[in-house]
Amino acid sequence: xxxxxxxxxxxxxxxxxxxxxxxxxxxxxxxxxxxxxxxxxxxxxxxxxxxxxxxxxxxxxxxxxxxxxxxxxxxxxxxxxxxxxxxxxxxxxxxxxxxxxxxxxxxxxxxxxxxxxxxxxxxxxxxxxxxxxxxxxxxxxxxxxxxxxxxxxxxxxxxxxxxxxxxxxxxxxxxxxxxxxxx
Amino acid sequence: xxxxxxxxxxxxxxxxxxxxxxxxxxxxxxxxxxxxxxxxxxxxxxxxxxxxxxxxxxxxxxxxxxxxxxxxxxxxxxxxxxxxxxxxxxxxxxxxxxxxxxxxxxxxxxxxxxxxxxxxxxxxxxxxxxxxxxxxxxxxxxxxxxxxxx
Numbered sequence: 001x002x003x004x005x006x007x008x009x010x011x012x013x014x015x016x017x018x019x020x021x022x023x024x025x026x027x028x029x030x031x032x033x034x035x036x037x038x039x040x041x042x043x044x045x046x047x048x049x050x051x052x053x054x055x056x057x058x059x060x061x062x063x064x065x066x067x068x069x070x071x072x073x074x075x076x077x078x079x080x081x082x083x084x085x086x087x088x089x090x091x092x093x094x095x096x097x098x099x100x101x102x103x104x105x106x107x108x109x110x111x112x113x114x115x116x117x118x119x120x121x122x123x124x125x126x127x128x129x130x131x132x133x134x135x136x137x138x139x140x141x142x143x144x145x146x147x148x149x150x151x152x153x154x155x156x157x158x159x160x161x162x163x164x165x166x167x168x169x170x171x172x173x174x175x176x177x178x179x180x181x182x183x
Numbered sequence: 184x185x186x187x188x189x190x191x192x193x194x195x196x197x198x199x200x201x202x203x204x205x206x207x208x209x210x211x212x213x214x215x216x217x218x219x220x221x222x223x224x225x226x227x228x229x230x231x232x233x234x235x236x237x238x239x240x241x242x243x244x245x246x247x248x249x250x251x252x253x254x255x256x257x258x259x260x261x262x263x264x265x266x267x268x269x270x271x272x273x274x275x276x277x278x279x280x281x282x283x284x285x286x287x288x289x290x291x292x293x294x295x296x297x298x299x300x301x302x303x304x305x306x307x308x309x310x311x312x313x314x315x316x317x318x319x320x321x322x323x324x325x326x327x328x329x330x331x332x333x
Contacts (some may be wrong), residue, residue: 128282
């Protein structure tokens with residue numbers, strides 16, 4: 001009789017722990033799913049952070065402010081490094097990694113150069129960021145603007161359709177035109 | 184007078200002492216398949232110029248001058264080579280994506296155009312590494328062509 005009681009108790013204990021384990025597993029799964037959704041939100045927010053830093057950098061170049069542009073370059077390096085590509089398809093991931101690597105190098109140079117050099121790197125950086133937006137999209141309307149004079153023609157992105165030229169700054173503030181509207 | 188003597192002796196000892204600190208030498212017998220010259224059809228005169236003016240710091244193989252063995256010159260060179268290779272290593276050219284290649288070629292053009300490369304501290308001793316105006320133009324034209332063909 002005592003034996004039977006013992007085995008029933010053991011069975012019960014086992015049953016309870018199994019159920020408990022299953023519950024936990026389920027919770028973990030739920031948690032994972034939440035996490036998955038969060039990642040999606042995150043990568044969108046992180047792409048926007050890159051864009052914000054890019055625009056601050058552009059504005060510093062428009063204002064001929066080397067020091068500010070260097071600081072924004074450093075910030076941009078950080079937001080580029082924080083970008084997470086995991087929520088994109090494999091092909092997109094490959095391209096994004098390539099874009100981020102290239103953009104990071106240009107941002108690093110901008111962080112430690114004189115203004116002429118900063119503007120040279122800003123040209124290639126702008127191409128990278130434009131290609132990034134083509135994949136990630138953005139919540140804002142952007143304008144791709146183009147100056148035919150700087151280095152045989154150079155483009156950049158802006159949140160405003162009025163031209164403020166980052167390649168020439170005050171020397172030729174309004175040189176350029178809107179080439180494309182990105183929505 | 185005594186103080187000067189002591190300082191001189193200390194400096195001498197320090198100079199001799201640092202000679203024993205080892206440096207990493209940037210040397211390799213092998214040219215990898217990804218080398219710039221192997222994957223691009225580079226005209227001979229441009230090959231020579233790149234080899235003489237760029238490859239010492241932008242490849243895995245440096246033609247060291249004799250004074251490299253003397254410290255602190257060796258440290259100075261080591262640092263430059265490390266930095267140069269991090270920016271651009273011609274030996275590993277073909278491992279770059281098209282985007283990265285275009286980007287690097289653009290930087291090469293700009294650096295030569297602005298007279299920033301090869302470095303003055305390098306051409307000061309390597310007189311033959313200096314580009315004449317005609318040579319610079321020739322290289323820029325060729326590199327531009329390569330960039331546009333990517």
